[in-house]
Amino acid sequence: MPRTLIVGDVHGCADELAGLLSQAGADRVVLVGDLFTKGPDPVGVWRLIQAHRCEAVLGNHDAWLLDHWARRTGPLTDLDGTARDFLDGLPLFKLERGLVVVHAGVHPRLGVGGTRRWMALNLRRWPDDSDEAQPFWYDAGWQGPQTVVFGHDARRRRVRREHGGRPVAIGLDSGCVYGGELSGWLVEEDRLIVEPAARVYRPV
Numbered sequence: 001m002p003r004t005l006i007v008g009d010v011h012g013c014a015d016e017l018a019g020l021l022s023q024a025g026a027d028r029v030v031l032v033g034d035l036f037t038k039g040p041d042p043v044g045v046w047r048l049i050q051a052h053r054c055e056a057v058l059g060n061h062d063a064w065l066l067d068h069w070a071r072r073t074g075p076l077t078d079l080d081g082t083a084r085d086f087l088d089g090l091p092l093f094k095l096e097r098g099l100v101v102v103h104a105g106v107h108p109r110l111g112v113g114g115t116r117r118w119m120a121l122n123l124r125r126w127p128d129d130s131d132e133a134q135p136f137w138y139d140a141g142w143q144g145p146q147t148v149v150f151g152h153d154a155r156r157r158r159v160r161r162e163h164g165g166r167p168v169a170i171g172l173d174s175g176c177v178y179g180g181e182l183s184g185w186l187v188e189e190d191r192l193i194v195e196p197a198a199r200v201y202r203p204v
Contacts, residue, residue, distance in 0.1 A: 003028070003189070004186070004188060005021070005026035005186055006031075006101060007030070007031045007172065007183070008184070009033065010176070010182065012038055012040055012041055012177065013176045013182060013201065014039075016181075019182075020182050023195065029054040029055065030056065030094060030101055031056040032057060032059065032102070033058055033060070033061075033103035035056060036061075036079065037061040037065060038177045038202050039202070042079055046079060046083045046086075056086075057090055057091055057103055059103040060103060063121055066087055092117060093115075093120065095112065100149070101148075102120050102150050103120060103152050104151070104153075105124065106148055107119060108137045108141045111146070124136060125137065125140075127140070136156070138169035139161070142168060144163050144166070148168065149172065150173075151171065151172050152173055154174065157180065159171030176195075177201045178201075179199060182197070
C-alpha cells in the first residue's frame, strides 16, 4: 500500500526533515507550509523538497516571503528562483480522499467552502482570532467529515480531535525550530512519528 506522510511546519530545519523522511519511508510527502524561514538551513530544506518531490500548501511565512520578494526586499536570497516558483505555485488547500491539508485551519461550520485566504493561513481561534478566551477553530463546531491536517500553532504542539470514532483535526506544528520536534502523520496507518530538534534554533 502506498504510504503518505504529512509533515508539520519545517521552518528551515533540514536535518530534522531528513531524519523524519528517513523514518517514514513514505511514497508521498505533503508539507503543511512555513518551509524556509526562521531555521538554520532553508537551502537544505529546498534540496530535500526537490529530492523527495514533496508537495506542500502555502503557509503564512511562505506568503510573507513571496510578498517581500515581490518588493525586492526579501531575506533568504540564497534560495534560487526555482524555490520561489515553487512557493508561488502552492495552493491554500490539498483536498482528497476525505482529507484537507491546510496551513492553519478551516471555517469550523462551513469548512473549506467558507474559508477565506486569511483563515487558511492564520486561523487559530474562532470567531475572534485575537481573543484568547475564544475556542480554537477545531473546538468551535468542526465535526468533519473530512480530516483536516494543519500546522501553524507551535504553542499548542500536536492536536488531535475525533468525531464518530475517526480523526477530524490533526495539528502537526510541534515547534521544531524552537527546540521541540518535527512531527509527521502517516495517513494510511493513522500513525504519528516525530524527529526531535537537534537544538534550539530560535528562542520562543
